[in-house]
Amino acid sequence: MTTELGVITPQTLHIESPLLLSSGLILPRYDLTYETYGQLNASASNGILICHALSGDHHVAGLDANNKPGWWNEYIGPGKPIDTNQFFVVCSNNLGGCHGSTGPATLNPDTGKVYGPDFPIVTCRDWVNSQNELRKHLGIDQWAALIGGSMGGMQVLQWAIDYPDKLKHAIVIAAAPKLSAQNIAFNEVARRAIMTDPDFHEGRFLEHNTIPKQGLAQARMLGHLTYLSDDMMGAKFGRERRKEELQYNYEVEFQVESYLRYQGEKFATTQNFDANTYLLMTKALDYFDPASEFEHDLSKTLALATAKFFVVAFTTDWRFSPARSHEIVKALLDNDADVSYAEIGSEHGHDAFLLPNDHYEGVFRAYMQRVICDMPSQDTKLSTAPKAEK
């Protein structure tokens, strides 16, 4: 039996109902691009939504048209921890993204030009509200589980708070209940790099037929740096030089410099990530703070949640350290919620949530068995067409 999904064709949902954003602005209509893997069962009880992180997209598993595997292909597929023989897995590109869903780089139907900086800033809550439209379209009353790492984990938390009856399990990986001042500061430095690039043109770079490549590369270098642990960088690069002799110039002297430049360059050019999307996603991260509506009391906030929780953190993650996951777990325990927690030993820093790891895979697989057991019927008959909700 194959364990691979093969080539997946993305779909696009045109949503015509206006979305009231956290900012107070209204988006009259928008598209969500998404992929699905596996089949929805007859009772529509096996749906799983994967929420992506800052630089992610809807292509989470299988191969795309260019045979590129999804960003979490190791974990999703037939027989994999998120088993597509059991689950109907969905992943959408976030609103404001740059991979199909409506965002700064798409045409504004009102003007016939790309939105650029006119695209409104959206929040985690706005994402969840838009994903809820996709849920209705797919005919899923309640997700068997919502799963997300990093910024994706924040969307899962927001779902659990805003739509408690629409998910059975919330799997929150390498996340935090809000950004720290340091987290915000790193985002701000990244944004400044983009916004001070002369090719940024106040966000109207596409109209100028250019992109703020240097700024975007800078932002990515810095982001990447915060995803890796000091130990891992030490183990991977140490002080290894590009050339045996020191050059005493400003070219790349150490391998780690070369690696970071490459990552920045790749992101800004071949991955074609939209600079306005990068700005918008970092802002959504900064704004995420669900407890701010509940007297800054996370326990009160999570009292609204009825899902069962699985929280995962990685020992060397210094962007969202295990202490940040502890905050979530403690707030859930204050509510006597059903919560499992795994602290995974890894040298890979924040990036660990995307990488193979036996302990991680083991606990993940075990928890997903629990999700299966919690599915209301052992209905193995798969539906052929989703029943759309009105």
Next chain:
Amino acid sequence: MTTELGVITPQTLHIESPLLLSSGLILPRYDLTYETYGQLNASASNGILICHALSGDHHVAGLDANNKPGWWNEYIGPGKPIDTNQFFVVCSNNLGGCHGSTGPATLNPDTGKVYGPDFPIVTCRDWVNSQNELRKHLGIDQWAALIGGSMGGMQVLQWAIDYPDKLKHAIVIAAAPKLSAQNIAFNEVARRAIMTDPDFHEGRFLEHNTIPKQGLAQARMLGHLTYLSDDMMGAKFGRERRKEELQYNYEVEFQVESYLRYQGEKFATTQNFDANTYLLMTKALDYFDPASEFEHDLSKTLALATAKFFVVAFTTDWRFSPARSHEIVKALLDNDADVSYAEIGSEHGHDAFLLPNDHYEGVFRAYMQRVICDMPSQDTKLSTAPKAEK
């Protein structure tokens, strides 16, 4: 009795003997700008050299012509931990700096233009060699102590290795025996910010009557971020907003953003720090790795040192964490060296080495008493003129 030094006038030493740099290049002549505090005693046994950090300069204590206190004025002066009633304290602007000593922003006598990018990259060893010329000029055979924090601590280590008989005590604060891959990576991101600024003009910005202000501000924001601890930023700024209502735009939303922008702006404009100097100093940091000449064995390297050591680290410093100081202390203990070590509780991260702290001040003051006791004669007669060494 006053505890303040008053206004200090900097001096400049013109050095005409060529300096062979680590890069193999030769600097035929150069200036070192320095300040002194207190008086040299008759036996010239009470000299202390303070080595400055990345963005520091020679103005370490007292007031300058604009009444600005030195960057470590809290610790140096009459009756202060580094007591100018006892010691003759010296601090010079590093070669390649931008506050008087010869560097990228000074005129190249061979061309009549500023050096700019033609100024050679110097290393920690080059700094120590140039400071040794100053030592000779001042008529000091052996420093009572060398003291430095961060990059300054690295210069102290290099002195102890290269000129073991020229110092009695080595005080190494918040330093590391070499940069980690992560440290280098942060420096590289900062350098890229400067070098990709269109106003950089490949380092010839002064000839273009401009400065790479945005790049320099970016670099400083990032540097500053690594000097502060997450906890301290949390305590100081938290998620405090500039305006009560969220703005949902790319203006400053949180206080921490405002603070960082201000720090970057200030550094790039009012402090007038030269961008080429910033590049050069970060490179010197990257290159610092004295053990690389001793089979990467720090114990073998420090076997050359004969000074007594005082090593200080700060609990929340994540740029050069206590673990990095432990490496130094362990290597010294491998040699049964005379070493004291203090791990100071502080929430201020790397910046702690510059800030008031009772524990820090207490152990510092106590150690300096030991430096006094170790001065060869209890000669309290102060010399009026230094005896220059040939």
